[in-house]
Amino acid sequence: MLSENPQTNTATAAAKTQTILRNSFWYGLETALNLVASLVGTVLVARILGPERIAYYSYLYWLILTSGTLGSVGLPSTTRKYMAEYLGRGEPGVARALYAHNLRLQCWVSGAVVACALFMAIFFALPGYKAIACVLVLSMLPRMAGFIPSMANNASENMFANVPGAAVGTVVTLLSVALSLALGWDLVGLAAGVLIANTVECALKLHSAWRTLRSHPVTPLSPDLKARMGRFSRQNLVLMLLNLVVWDRSDLILLRMLGKHLVDVTFFSICFSLTDRLLLMPQVLQGAIGITLMVEHGRNPVSAGRMVEAASRYALLMGLPLMVGLSALSPVLVVAIYGTRYSPMVPLLALMALFAIPKALLPPAQTFLGATEQQGFLVGWFLCCGAVNLAGDALLIPHFGAIGAAWGNGTAQSLAALGVWAFTVHRFRLQLPYRQLARITASGLLMGIGVAFLAHSLPPWPGVLTGLAAGIVIFPAALWASHGLVEEDFHRLAPLSKRMPRSLVPSFIWMLSLLTRFSPAATSSE
Numbered sequence: 467m468l469s470e471n472p473q474t475n476t477a478t479a480a481a482k483t484q485t486i487l488r489n490s491f492w493y494g495l496e497t498a499l500n501l502v503a504s505l506v507g508t509v510l511v512a513r514i515l516g517p518e519r520i521a522y523y524s525y526l527y528w529l530i531l532t533s534g535t536l537g538s539v540g541l542p543s544t545t546r547k548y549m550a551e552y553l554g555r556g557e558p559g560v561a562r563a564l565y566a567h568n569l570r571l572q573c574w575v576s577g578a579v580v581a582c583a584l585f586m587a588i589f590f591a592l593p594g595y596k597a598i599a600c601v602l603v604l605s606m607l608p609r610m611a612g613f614i615p616s617m618a619n620n621a622s623e624n625m626f627a628n629v630p631g632a633a634v635g636t637v638v639t640l641l642s643v644a645l646s647l648a649l650g651w652d653l654v655g656l657a658a659g660v661l662i663a664n665t666v667e668c669a670l671k672l673h674s675a676w677r678t679l680r681s682h683p684v685t686p687l688s689p690d691l692k693a694r695m696g697r698f699s700r701q702n703l704v705l706m707l708l709n710l711v712v713w714d715r716s717d718l719i720l721l722r723m724l725g726k727h728l729v730d731v732t733f734f735s736i737c738f739s740l741t742d743r744l745l746l747m748p749q750v751l752q753g754a755i756g757i758t759l760m761v762e763h764g765r766n767p768v769s770a771g772r773m774v775e776a777a778s779r780y781a782l783l784m785g786l787p788l789m790v791g792l793s794a795l796s797p798v799l800v801v802a803i804y805g806t807r808y809s810p811m812v813p814l815l816a817l818m819a820l821f822a823i824p825k826a827l828l829p830p831a832q833t834f835l836g837a838t839e840q841q842g843f844l845v846g847w848f849l850c851c852g853a854v855n856l857a858g859d860a861l862l863i864p865h866f867g868a869i870g871a872a873w874g875n876g877t878a879q880s881l882a883a884l885g886v887w888a889f890t891v892h893r894f895r896l897q898l899p900y901r902q903l904a905r906i907t908a909s910g911l912l913m914g915i916g917v918a919f920l921a922h923s924l925p926p927w928p929g930v931l932t933g934l935a936a937g938i939v940i941f942p943a944a945l946w947a948s949h950g951l952v953e954e955d956f957h958r959l960a961p962l963s964k965r966m967p968r969s970l971v972p973s974f975i976w977m978l979s980l981l982t983r984f985s986p987a988a989t990s991s992e
Contacts, residue, residue: 511643511656512804517732522592523653524735525718527660530602531609532714533583540702541572542613544695547836549621559685561621564695565675567687569614576610601657605664612668615675622678631670638663694839701841708848717871720859730868733811736804737872740815741822744788775896776958777830778887782903783950785826786910791937793819794918798929814868821876824883831890843889851882902950909944916940946981956982 511520545568552560580603587599612631619627642659646652715738721731792799796816800808835844855878862870891898917940921933945951956978963971979985 509803511647512732512736512808517729517807521728521732522595523598523656525722525731526591526595526599527602528715528718528735530583530599530606532716533579533606540699540706541568541575542617543702543706543836544568544699545614546617546621547698548691548695549618551837553622557685558679558682560687560691562679562682563684563687564691565614565618565679566684568695569611572614573611576607579610580604580607595653598653598657601654601661605657605661608661608664608668612664612671615668615671618675619671619678624674624678627674627678628671630674631667634670635663635667638666698839698841701845702836704845705841705848708845708852717855717859717863717875720856720863721868721871724860724863725867725871726864727867730871733808733814734868734871736808737811737815737818737868741789741792741819741825744792745785745822745826774830774834774890774894775898776954778827778898779902779906779955781827781830782906786823786906787913787937787941789819789823789826790910790914791917791933793817794914794937795921795930795933798921798924798926798933802926802930814872817869817872818876821872821879824879828883828886831886834890834894835886838894840893843893844886847885847889848882851878851885854878854881902952905948905950906945909941909948909950912944913937913941942977942981946983949983951982953982953984956984956986960986 545565548564549561552558552564583603583606584600587603588596591599616628616631619625639659642655642662646655646659649655651658715735718731718735721734722728725731793816796819797812800812800815804811832844835841855874858874858877859871862874864870866873887898890896913936917933917937920936921929923929924932959978960975963974975986
């Protein structure tokens with residue numbers, strides 16, 4: 467049975483925490499750069515152009531990005547999974563050969579997908595959007611090719627290598643938005659900025675991956691490994707398609723087909739982007755945990771299972787307060803950021819934020835099932851959840867528009883997360899900390915009530931700032947009162963202090979000691 471004893475595994479947990487924190491720092495910086503570019507650009511364009519003008523552009527942009535991801539036929543995830551596994555086994559030659567093999571295949575696939583997409587853009591895009599569609603389609607080529615070196619850097623636990631590309635891409639994106647709005651280049655300028663940013667980012671990531679792997683000798687891939695990779699890639703392609711239905715904004719298609727108002731497409735897309743971008747913050751640490759988990763599975767499968775048990779709490783600890791807080795702040799946040807023209811979006815954002823909580827909880831279990839090659843269950847279960855999503859959308863969108871799409875998508879997400887965790891716990895006999903999970907949940911709900919009460923009584927911007935401050939105070943206080951954190955958390959989180967300025971370390975250790983009710987000084991004296 468997989469369980470974790472914090473008394474005997476403290477040193478091991480601390481060592482793994484150091485690796486995860488190092489990866490999280492660089493992965494977080496890359497994510498923050500992408501978040502700034504996306505959020506600032508989206509807000510500026512939405513405020514200046516308005517919800518009606520950007521509706522079809524948002525729909526087209528999402529459709530092209532999704533086509534590029536699906537067109538990668540699962541190769542990026544395959545690269546990350548098997549490179550991490552063989553690097554963990556101490557066989558870098560196999561990892562290098564695997565990278566070269568998948569990169570060549572990805573380039574061929576990217577060319578074919580872009581050629582087909584250009585044909586579709588020329589003949590089927592709406593009049594006035596054909597040039598925009600063609601430029602966006604061309605941006606798929608460097609984006610798809612860049613997936614492979616990005617995943618190779620992650621598998622090598624060298625996440626710093628992805629930061630320069632993300633930094634330059636962010637600068638190019640922000641410049642293109644500013645110039646397009648200032649000089650009247652309109653949506654064509656935005657699309658051209660996407661193409662240039664993707665090209666520069668891809669080139670820098672290819673260079674960094676080559677520098678990391680070039681010193682390793684190439685070991686030919688065995689037929690058995692190629693067969694495993696092919697099977698994993700096919701399963702992952704199906705899984706990505708199902709993820710598109712359950713976890714992504716595929717509801718936009720049915721909204722456009724069945725909805726009565728095109729503006730619902732804009733509102734749903736913005737709300738989905740806000741929740742998705744906010745979830746990037748907890749996913750930074752979860753992404754680093756996922757890479758370490760894959761490497762650890764190559765070394766010690768039992769230890770990897772114990773990591774999943776611990777990760778379940780941290781997924782809830784990071785994701786729940788963010789989404790509950792976003793839901794509570796939605797009435798003042800929407801008006802403050804986007805303006806009064808977007809006020810009909812308030813109930814949609816509040817609902818979608820709450821339904822995004824299952825998405826925050828999924829990564830540890832899903833990554834573990836991928837590392838153990840249990841994707842067959844994911845495919846079957848997500849197929850069922852996808853059917854629930856489509857049925858809910860078909861029934862609700864004609865009557866309730868974007869709200870109906872949110873209910874259909876959110877119900878499917880909740881079922882998906884529940885089923886994946888239930889299967890993982892049963893299949894690998896995990897022992898989840900249910901008592902701590904319940905206490906964290908209660909703390910988050912209490913925080914949401916307090917934030918909503920304070921924020922709604924003030925004008926938009928003062929309400930946002932007051933609500934944020936209240937959440938920062940209420941959630942830790944509720945955790946302390948409910949004993950939501952334990953001694954094990956002190957040992958796991960204390961290494962964070964090594965990434966902080968020295969002046970902040972004593973306060974951080976004191977706060978952590980207070981929340982976990984653990985005194986390192988008392989333990990040392992004994």
